[in-house]
Amino acid sequence: MSERGLLIEFDSADALQRARDALLEDGWMPLDAFTPTPPAENETAPALYPRSLPIAALFGGLVGGIGCFAMECYAAMVGYPINVAGRPDASLIAFVPPALETTLLGAAMGVVIAFLFAARLPRFHHPLFDVEDFAHASDHRYFLLIDAHDGQRERLHDRLRALRAVSVHEVRDDA
Amino acid sequence: MSAQNVIAARVADIAQRTPWRTRGRVAVWIAGALLAALIVAVTMLLAKGTGIWGLDRPVMWGLAIANYVWWIGMGMAGTFISAALLLLRQDWRASVNRFAEAMTVFAVSVSGLFPIFHLGRPWFFYWVAPYPNAMGTWPQWRSSLTWDFFAISAYLIVSIVYWYIGMLPDLATLRDAATTQRQRYFYGFLALGWRGASTQWRAHASAARLLAGLAVPLVFSVHTMVALDFSQGIVAGWHSSLFGPFFVGGALFSGFAMTLVLAIVLRRAFALDRLITDTDLDRLAKLLLAVGIFVAYCYAVELLIPFYSGDAQEIAATTARFDGPFAWLYWLTLICNVVVPQALWSPTVRRNRGALLVIGTTVVVGMWLERFMLIVTSLYRSYLPSVEGRYWPTVWDWLLLIGSIGLFIAMFLLFVRLLPVVSVYELRKRREQTA
Numbered sequence: 001m002s003e004r005g006l007l008i009e010f011d012s013a014d015a016l017q018r019a020r021d022a023l024l025e026d027g028w029m030p031l032d033a034f035t036p037t038p039p040a041e042n043e044t045a046p047a048l049y050p051r052s053l054p055i056a057a058l059f060g061g062l063v064g065g066i067g068c069f070a071m072e073c074y075a076a077m078v079g080y081p082i083n084v085a086g087r088p089d090a091s092l093i094a095f096v097p098p099a100l101e102t103t104l105l106g107a108a109m110g111v112v113i114a115f116l117f118a119a120r121l122p123r124f125h126h127p128l129f130d131v132e133d134f135a136h137a138s139d140h141r142y143f144l145l146i147d148a149h150d151g152q153r154e155r156l157h158d159r160l161r162a163l164r165a166v167s168v169h170e171v172r173d174d175a
Numbered sequence: 176m177s178a179q180n181v182i183a184a185r186v187a188d189i190a191q192r193t194p195w196r197t198r199g200r201v202a203v204w205i206a207g208a209l210l211a212a213l214i215v216a217v218t219m220l221l222a223k224g225t226g227i228w229g230l231d232r233p234v235m236w237g238l239a240i241a242n243y244v245w246w247i248g249m250g251m252a253g254t255f256i257s258a259a260l261l262l263l264r265q266d267w268r269a270s271v272n273r274f275a276e277a278m279t280v281f282a283v284s285v286s287g288l289f290p291i292f293h294l295g296r297p298w299f300f301y302w303v304a305p306y307p308n309a310m311g312t313w314p315q316w317r318s319s320l321t322w323d324f325f326a327i328s329a330y331l332i333v334s335i336v337y338w339y340i341g342m343l344p345d346l347a348t349l350r351d352a353a354t355t356q357r358q359r360y361f362y363g364f365l366a367l368g369w370r371g372a373s374t375q376w377r378a379h380a381s382a383a384r385l386l387a388g389l390a391v392p393l394v395f396s397v398h399t400m401v402a403l404d405f406s407q408g409i410v411a412g413w414h415s416s417l418f419g420p421f422f423v424g425g426a427l428f429s430g431f432a433m434t435l436v437l438a439i440v441l442r443r444a445f446a447l448d449r450l451i452t453d454t455d456l457d458r459l460a461k462l463l464l465a466v467g468i469f470v471a472y473c474y475a476v477e478l479l480i481p482f483y484s485g486d487a488q489e490i491a492a493t494t495a496r497f498d499g500p501f502a503w504l505y506w507l508t509l510i511c512n513v514v515v516p517q518a519l520w521s522p523t524v525r526r527n528r529g530a531l532l533v534i535g536t537t538v539v540v541g542m543w544l545e546r547f548m549l550i551v552t553s554l555y556r557s558y559l560p561s562v563e564g565r566y567w568p569t570v571w572d573w574l575l576l577i578g579s580i581g582l583f584i585a586m587f588l589l590f591v592r593l594l595p596v597v598s599v600y601e602l603r604k605r606r607e608q609t610a
Contacts, residue, residue, distance in 0.1 A: 013607070032372045032373060032374065033372070033373045034370055034371045034372050034373075035371050035373070035376070036180075036183075036344075036348070036371060036600065036603065037603050037604045037607065038376045038379070038380060038600065038604060039373050039376055041373075042376055042377060042380050045377060045380075047381070047384060048384065048385065049377060049381055050377070050378060050381070053378065053381045053382060054381075054385060057385050057389070068325075071305060072316045075305060075314070075316065076313070076316050076317075079311075079313050080311065080312055080313040082315070084315070084317060087317060091316070091317050094316055094317040095316055097319075097322040097325070097326070097396075097400060097403075098316065098321065098322055098325040100396055101322075101325040101326050101328075101329040101330075101396065101397075101400075102325065102329065104329060104333065104389050104392065104393045104396070105328075105329035105332060105333060107385075107389050108332070108333045108336060108337075108386055108389050108390075109332075109336075111382050111385045111386055111389070112336050112340065112382070112386075114382075115340065115378050115379070115381075115382035116367075118374070118377075118378035119369075119372075119374070119375040119378045119379065120374075120375075121343075121367040121368055121369065121375075122367035122368055123367070124363065124364070124367070124368045125368070126368060126370060135351035136351070137351075137370065137371050138183075138344065138347040138348040138350070138351045138369070138371055139180050139183050139348060139351060139352065140180035140183070
């Protein structure tokens with residue numbers, strides 16, 4: 001995704017939503033929205049999206065569970081068999097509880113790693129952070145990044161005023 | 176300033192700007208004094224060994240294990256409240272989830288210390304973890320103590336991650352509200368560069384749901400593992416299939432009570448009346464009452480099982496709880512955990528913060544008494560009449576208990592001082608939706 005464009009600032013989620021639809025209709029390319037609260041479409045979106053997250057959970061859970069169970073079997077049957085009151089070395093049922101915990105742990109770790117990839121974090125510097133007003137994106141302002149350059153600002157001017165934009169900032173790649 | 180960012184401003188104020196005056200400083204001094212007690216107790220323990228405790232045959236599990244179960248029990252509720260309410264789409268979780276999750280992380284951290292101290296040679300605690308070692312040994316996989324190690328570690332890690340991921344957007348808010356360079360670095364580092372992009376919010380919501388879905392079964396399994404530490408053996412009074420649900424219920428009971436107490440204290444200390452509302456406290460109180468009824472039911476079943484089994488030793492262990500040397504513990508437990516919480520049926524009581532504080536504290540204390548009672552009354556007598564003894568904790572046991580409370584308070588104060596105490600973005604969302 002391009003990281004340059006014009007960053008348009010709004011003071012409400014509704015204004016952002018309307019502007020995005022209107023600009024899309026005009027042929028502009030909205031790239032991303034930046035909001036202090038989860039956007040409204042999250043409510044209606046599929047519960048587990050992007051798909052990489054649940055898949056990573058499944059994969060992590062399998063690795064955690066099977067890995068732990070295999071380790072227990074190896075340890076108790078091959079690596080260090082000890083006879084405790086004649087119980088079998090392969091006390092498979094007794095191996096389940098630790099494997100259950102590592103299944104859940106592995107699945108959670110899978111989710112976290114997939115989340116960091118999907119959200120492209122950690123990334124301590126981003127061209128957006130050069131825009132001074134962008135600090136309000138975590139507070140009370142709503143931003144829309146569109147694929148446009150500074151030369152097109154004039155063309156957008158009246159349209160954005162009608163859409164109640166608070167201000168417009170340019171975002172440059174920091175190449 | 177728009178109506179919405181009032182919440183952000185308030186939370187940022189608490190974490191970054193408001194200097195602590197008399198009450199805050201007194202809290203820090205108290206925590207510091209209790210921490211000093213912990214350091215003294217631990218130093219003494221490391222120097223002299225567990226002999227300084229009141230442990231002696233036949234009671235080889237005393238205060239340390241009671242403290243462990245008590246702390247980990249309180250640690251169950253935070254993640255559970257947060258995760259279960261998220262999955263059930265209960266918006267009011269926003270006012271309690273953050274500090275409840277923090278409570279979980281700190282309580283579990285504190286609880287993990289006790290089994291380690293109890294080892295005799297605590298510096299070898301890592302022997303219970305499976306790792307390639309020159310001794311050629313492996314952990315004993317058939318032992319519930321090993322299971323417990325896995326359970327606590329997994330739970331602690333998942334709780335920390337769940338807490339932290341949920342906090343990311345608020346850490347970004349604090350980063351952007353920071354007034355000094357040091358704060359900008361601190362919160363900037365913790366926020367990982369969160370930008371509030373719609374793609375990030377989407378991934379964040381999915382991650383929260385998935386982690387919540389994993390955390391709920393984890394909560395149940397972890398405290399069941401703790402119960403198995405007891406019921407796996409043949410000790411009369413412990414050897415019962417009731418113990419899993421009984422312990423989970425008790426854990427949630429003490430944890431909800433602690434959440435209620437912390438909610439009232441935080442609300443008072445930082446004037447969060449509009450964020451932690453009377454209705455939220457009322458709901459928490461109802462949850463507490465519901466779990467309390469389940470715990471009372473477990474007490475009843477715990478009485479039924481020995482008589483139903485007809486096992487003479489089990490019956491003797493049970494009747495000794497009523498009128499034996501530790502009978503006062505049993506009756507006190509019942510008063511704290513069964514009788515007192517019934518006041519929560521009254522809406523007037525549920526709306527009275529003072530009363531809620533008293534009831535919450537009573538339950539927290541009552542649950543400690545219960546764990547102590549379960550351990551001591553089951554161990555002080557056994558199948559052989561010759562194995563009868565008494566147990567009373569020494570000053571070192573007590574110092575460790577109050578020291579652990581100090582450690583918890585200290586960690587909680589640091590959390591309040593540095594991190595967002597309530598979930599800003601969720602409260603704001605909730606307010607948007609009601610507006």
